[in-house]
Amino acid sequence: MIYLDNAATSWPKPEAVYRAMDHFMRHTGANPGRSAHQPSIEAGRIIYETRESLATLFGIGDPTRVVLTSNATEALNLVIKGLLQSGDHVITSSVEHNSVMRPLRAAEKRGVEVTVVRCMPEGILHPPHIEQAIRSNTRLIALNHASNVVGTLLPIAEVGLIARQHGVLFLVDAAQTAGCYPIDVEATSIDLLAFSGHKGLYGPQGTGGLYIREGIESSIEPLKYGGTGSRSEHEYQPDFLPDKYESGTPNSVGLAGLGAGVRFVLEQGVPEIQEREQELIRFLTDGLRAIPDVTVYGDSDPQGRVAVVSFNISGLTPSEVAMQLEEDHQIMCRPGLHCSPMGHKTLGTFPQGAVRLSPGYFNPNEDLERTLKAVGKIAAARARC
Amino acid sequence: METERYSVVLFHSMSNALQVEKLLKGMGMAVKLIPVPRQLSSDCGICLRFDRRDEPRVKATLEKKGIEIQGIHPMSR
Structure with missing residues (x-):
């Protein structure tokens, strides 16, 4: 099998991730921070170390500013539902995932005003367009770091500066970039950073998180309330991080795995992973562009994108191509709209969508050579019809 | 048990307790996370026990x- 769906969930995981999770289940097991016995403290320690590794990765000084969630979607909902109030204005782009668009559309019904800034058909965003959209009541700019449909990177450093100059909060959805592209919350003026744990950070599904800059938490209501293992004598939610946003027993085994995944990333080095993924994507896009009747979407410059490429074969629907890739060539990809109807409208591929290939750090070159041959065969067979 | 030798720090959160445990251990201090003594707080959490002689270093950290x-x-007792 050739697995090219790393933009949805990375697979396989580093060996250390499997080991950390197995070890947690067999030898730690307890509920973190709820009891004071040693296995409970050890579980808390493992989670704290995950927090600390994430802080190191993203240039966050204080690990307690990292709130752990079940995925990036929960982190994004936490901000959008907890921060924005009726009369607030928010700016986003036309290549966002539904994890941002749907909570924003729901917020509109509560009286929040939403401006969607159009990107170019390659997914490129011009920062001045964001600045022009700022109003006196603009509270938040919410942008993904890279599109999950075409992989195009958005200019978050430039937009971060604009947001800072105008006193607007800046939320970045790093689902596609965390672990494979350098992120520094200070250098890019990020106030809120949402990330998933199961993609470029190599954790299991059901893990993710949110960085919250100091001071902002007083304006963000929790998504859930409940037991935190702290201040148990009070019937009111604690107001400090991370407890304010972390009620209920966490996914400790998942977070043990995530910690091992993040440490793997730190050991390899983000620039090393980025370079390898750029090699893969360059090879793949160049190869696809050379096949007759294949249209490749997105920025042609591999420096401007992450390891995600979408394409179509003329005369075939994305689902037909994906089915042939799997049945005849054992290649796993993802056809359709990729939870981003607006992203596909931007590319001009709505409603049929596209075929998305997303290689990962562990794919050998041979996987991509075989994939290009397979796509060539499918396109040639279609042309003969 | 020679409890006279020890003092404890009570934190607001588990994360802070773990953070400080790691810091002080890194500085070579013999510290231990233990249940909060009942007479100090009704909180169900943990606190960090340290050798009383280390108090200035703990406070400085x-x-x-x-x-x-x-x-x-x-x-x-």
Whole structure:
């Protein structure tokens, strides 16, 4: 099998991730921070170390500013539902995932005003367009770091500066970039950073998180309330991080795995992973562009994108191509709209969508050579019809 | 048990307790996370026990890192 769906969930995981999770289940097991016995403290320690590794990765000084969630979607909902109030204005782009668009559309019904800034058909965003959209009541700019449909990177450093100059909060959805592209919350003026744990950070599904800059938490209501293992004598939610946003027993085994995944990333080095993924994507896009009747979407410059490429074969629907890739060539990809109807409208591929290939750090070159041959065969067979 | 030798730091959160445990252990201090003694707080959490002679270093570290605490208490029988 050739697995090219790393933009949805990375697979396989580093060996250390499997080991950390197995070890947690067999030898730690307890509920973190709820009891004071040693296995409970050890579980808390493992989670704290995950927090600390994430802080190191993203240039966050204080690990307690990292709130752990079940995925990036929960982190994004936490901000959008907890921060924005009726009369607030928010700016986003036309290549966002539904994890941002749907909570924003729901917020509109509560009286929040939403401006969607159009990107170019390659997914490129011009920062001045964001600045022009700022109003006196603009509270938040919410942008993904890279599109999950075409992989195009958005200019978050430039937009971060604009947001800072105008006193607007800046939320970045790093689902596609965390672990494979350098992120520094200070250098890019990020106030809120949402990330998933199961993609470029190599954790299991059901893990993710949110960085919250100091001071902002007083304006963000929790998504859930409940037991935190702290201040148990009070019937009111604690107001400090991370407890304010972390009620209920966490996914400790998942977070043990995530910690091992993040440490793997730190050991390899983000620039090393980025370079390898750029090699893969360059090879793949160049190869696809050379096949007759294949249209490749997105920025042609591999420096401007992450390891995600979408394409179509003329005369075939994305689902037909994906089915042939799997049945005849054992290649796993993802056809359709990729939870981003607006992203596909931007590319001009709505409603049929596209075929998305997303290689990962562990794919050998041979996987991509075989994939290009397979796509060539499918396109040639279609042309003969 | 020679409880007279020890004091405990009570934190607001488990994360802070773990953070400080790691810092102080890194500095070579013999510290241990233990259940909060009942007479000190009704909280169900943990606190960090340290050798009373290390108190100045513990306080300096907390101040340097800007970590707010519930308090430092001597352990008694």
